[in-house]
Amino acid sequence: MPTSLIFFTLICPLVFGKASLPLVINTWNFKNATEAAWAVLQSGGSALDAVETGCNRCQEEQCDGSVGYGGNPDESGETTLDAMIMNGNTMEVGAVGDLRRIKNAIGVARAVMEHTQHTMLVGESASVFAENMGFIAEDLTTIKSLDIFTQWLKGNCQPNYRKNVLPNPSKSCPPYKPQVKLEQKKQLPADIRSHDTIGMIAFDQYGHVAAGTSTNGLTHKVPGRVGDSPIVGAGAYADSLAGAAAATGDGDIMMRFLPSYLAVELMRTGMDPSAACKMAISRIKRHYADFFGAIICANLTGHYGAACNKVDGFLQFHYMVSNGESDAPLLKSVDCF
Numbered sequence: 026m027p028t029s030l031i032f033f034t035l036i037c038p039l040v041f042g043k044a045s046l047p048l049v050i051n052t053w054n055f056k057n058a059t060e061a062a063w064a065v066l067q068s069g070g071s072a073l074d075a076v077e078t079g080c081n082r083c084q085e086e087q088c089d090g091s092v093g094y095g096g097n098p099d100e101s102g103e104t105t106l107d108a109m110i111m112n113g114n115t116m117e118v119g120a121v122g123d124l125r126r127i128k129n130a131i132g133v134a135r136a137v138m139e140h141t142q143h144t145m146l147v148g149e150s151a152s153v154f155a156e157n158m159g160f161i162a163e164d165l166t167t168i169k170s171l172d173i174f175t176q177w178l179k180g181n182c183q184p185n186y187r188k189n190v191l192p193n194p195s196k197s198c199p200p201y202k203p204q205v206k207l208e209q210k211k212q213l214p215a216d217i218r219s220h221d222t223i224g225m226i227a228f229d230q231y232g233h234v235a236a237g238t239s240t241n242g243l244t245h246k247v248p249g250r251v252g253d254s255p256i257v258g259a260g261a262y263a264d265s266l267a268g269a270a271a272a273t274g275d276g277d278i279m280m281r282f283l284p285s286y287l288a289v290e291l292m293r294t295g296m297d298p299s300a301a302c303k304m305a306i307s308r309i310k311r312h313y314a315d316f317f318g319a320i321i322c323a324n325l326t327g328h329y330g331a332a333c334n335k336v337d338g339f340l341q342f343h344y345m346v347s348n349g350e351s352d353a354p355l356l357k358s359v360d361c362f
């Protein structure tokens with residue numbers, strides 16, 4: 026038997042664990058989301074339905090305060106949402122960025138995919154589109170998000186994501202004026218607690234793949250900011266001929282490297298999912314050694330992996346897996362490097 030065949034048939038399963046389809050993987054320990062997506066696949070639903078249902082479960086449960094309504098308010102105190110969904114069979118994508126007043130961001134993303142010829146809608150216009158498609162408009166503010174905002178105002182609007190601006194002299198709060206002399210501001214250290222996007226990948230039993238994300242982004246972001254989560258190839262990517270990946274972390278940095286796209290392309294060349302995930306993280310690390318982020322990857326045989334960048338307070342990344350291996354979703358972890 027040739028050596029490569031020995032590796033893939035005998036050694037590979039030992040090193041990378043059992044693989045089977047169907048499969049659901051998602052970022053963080055969002056178990057109910059995994060369970061919801063898995064139930065869809067078990068009842069014969071599509072990978073796309075599984076991803077939408079799983080991500081929506083997190084939106085409804087406000088997973089970690091980072092998904093759905095009432096979390097991470099922007100500088101004006103409003104919670105705005107980013108989401109995307111991708112069909113790996115057709116390569117269709119629907120995405121929304123800076124969505125306001127609509128809770129079900131991934132539902133609106135799917136409506137963009139299925140009811141327009143566009144890929145992404147943003148801001149107020151995305152909300153108007155959603156309302157026209159029958160989504161209910163409601164205030165996304167909660168007592169918790171209001172409290173986060175109030176505390177931030179009391180603390181003179183610190184920290185914030187501005188650089189090279191002159192603050193209002195009495196308080197370091199908006200409105201700001203541009204500062205003529207540009208200085209380097211160190212990137213705001215990652216607040217790990219405010220970064221818990223759900224990124225989900227689902228494969229049905231025939232190997233049809235879908236991926237999706239949903240998040241309310243970063244606390245105190247500049248209004249209008251859209252992160253990596255709704256950006257194709259950054260937040261997630263799916264191709265039923267190669268595999269799928271989804272990312273979480275500091276989107277302002279991560280989106281510059283399209284890590285999900287890179288990981289899928291590496292798996293297309295035959296690289297195993299753990300190595301592909303690691304390579305996607307390394308590419309970012311080369312430029313931003315301290316960035317906060319992680320990625321999950323899976324290939325067409327159902328092998329999966331994950332990788333994360335080691336920074337203070339983030340040494341291990343947790344993610345959830347459901348496949349034939351067990352009746353309930355399994356919590357997996359990977360050591361960051």
Ligand code: SD4
Pocket residue numbers: 091219220221222223240241242243251252253254272273274275276277
């Ligand atoms: C963002 N990537 O908006 C998102 C935040 C996040 O895990 O992942 N968190 O930058």
